[in-house]
Amino acid sequence: xxxxxxxxxxxxxxxxxxxxxxxxxxxxxxxxxxxxxxxxxxxxxxxxxxxxxxxxxxxxxxxxxxxxxxxxxxxxxxxxxxxxxxxxxxxxxxxxxxxxxxxxxxxxxxxxxxxxxxxxxxxxxxxxxxxxxxxxxxxxxxxxxxxxxxxxxxxxxxxxxxxxxxxxxxxxxxxxxxxxxxxxxxxxxxxxxxxxxxxxxxxxxxxxxxxxxxxxxxxxxxxxxxxxxxxxxxxxxxxxxxxxxxxxxxxxxxxxxxxxxxxxxxxx
Numbered sequence: 103x104x105x106x107x108x109x110x111x112x113x114x115x116x117x118x119x120x121x122x123x124x125x126x127x128x129x130x131x132x133x134x135x136x137x138x139x140x141x142x143x144x145x146x147x148x149x150x151x152x153x154x155x156x157x158x159x160x161x162x163x164x165x166x167x168x169x170x171x172x173x174x175x176x177x178x179x180x181x182x183x184x185x186x187x188x189x190x191x192x193x194x195x196x197x198x199x200x201x202x203x204x205x206x207x208x209x210x211x212x213x214x215x216x217x218x219x220x221x222x223x224x225x226x227x228x229x230x231x232x233x234x235x236x237x238x239x240x241x242x243x244x245x246x247x248x249x250x251x252x253x254x255x256x257x258x259x260x261x262x263x264x265x266x267x268x269x270x271x272x273x274x275x276x277x278x279x280x281x282x283x284x285x286x287x288x289x290x291x292x293x294x295x296x297x298x299x300x301x302x303x304x305x306x307x308x309x310x311x312x313x314x315x316x317x318x319x320x321x322x323x324x325x326x327x328x329x330x331x332x333x334x335x336x337x338x339x340x341x342x343x344x345x346x347x348x349x350x351x352x353x354x355x356x357x358x359x360x361x362x363x364x365x366x367x368x369x370x
Contacts, residue, residue, distance in 0.1 A: 107291055107322070107345075109342050110282060111247070111248050111338070113248070113296065114251045114296055115201070115252045115254055116258045117254055117296035117315070118264070118311060129276050133283070134327065136320050136326055137319055137326065138318075138320075139319065139330060140317050140329060141316050143315050143316065143335065144315070144335065145334075146163050147313070148164065149298040149306050149308070151297055152169055152204075152206075153170055154335060156206075158335050160184075160339070161337075161355055162336070162354065166181070174206040184343065185208035188343070191346065194244045194246070195208070195213055195246045196214055196215035196216065196235070196239070196244035197216045198217045198248070198249045199248070199250035200228065200252045204218075204250060215238050215244060217231065231251070232278040235249045247290075256271075257270075259303055261303075262302060262303050263311065290321070291322070293341075293342070294316070295317045295338060299312050317338065319341070323345065334356060337357050338356070339354065339356060340356045340357055340358040340359075341360060344360050
């Protein structure tokens with residue numbers, strides 16, 4: 103299946119599902135009304151940034167891809183990730199991020215556009231990468247865009263998850279999401295998710311606060327306001343591949359959230 107639309111995947115690092123609802127950003131409720139969503143999706147263990155991202159893009163758990171910390175290690179038995187499968191299908195991919203370790207989410211040569219802005223405590227790099235993504239989408243029109251916003255996680259580590267500073271940073275990230283949706287929501291499917299949550303000033307455990315994430319999908323194939331059930335971070339890559347007419351890798355463990363046996367509607 104191919105919707106003839108591109109996909110923009112936005113990931114807010116460290117966004118707890120309950121924080122999404124309590125950060126006092128009015129756009130959160132509006133986005134849920136326009137999307138199919140769950141606030142009870144599960145990430146993988148360890149609930150650490152790079153292992154979670156590798157699992158999102160490779161649709162296998164960390165024990166299979168072998169990345170267990172924020173230091174990348176080459177796969178012993180390589181699995182094609184989302185970008186490889188999209189590239190094979192002739193799709194153009196673009197990455198915009200402010201945490202350099204994410205450069206290993208795809209193999210060399212998979213990107214049509216790539217922009218990395220180092221995260222600092224002084225600069226608002228979420229806004230920088232968002233502005234760059236908007237400009238590049240307008241100019242180059244990639245089929246798949248990944249926009250990573252890392253400042254929420256940084257605020258969690260510095261001030262604590264659910265602190266005033268953390269919620270303020272999350273609200274600013276949602277302002278970035280709103281701008282992307284308002285500019286491109288008619289021409290692209292937009293998926294918003296997190297890699298993990300957090301508690302106190304850390305994450306990585308099997309605590310509910312660490313492993314529960316929101317997954318929000320806005321586009322023609324997703325019923326507005328519908329709640330999704332039993333969603334895993336492993337399901338995101340298969341769903342994007344399905345939306346874009348790409349063949350998933352045989353090793354992937356996640357499922358597409360589009361049910362072709364139900365007139366192409368999403369799984370509930």
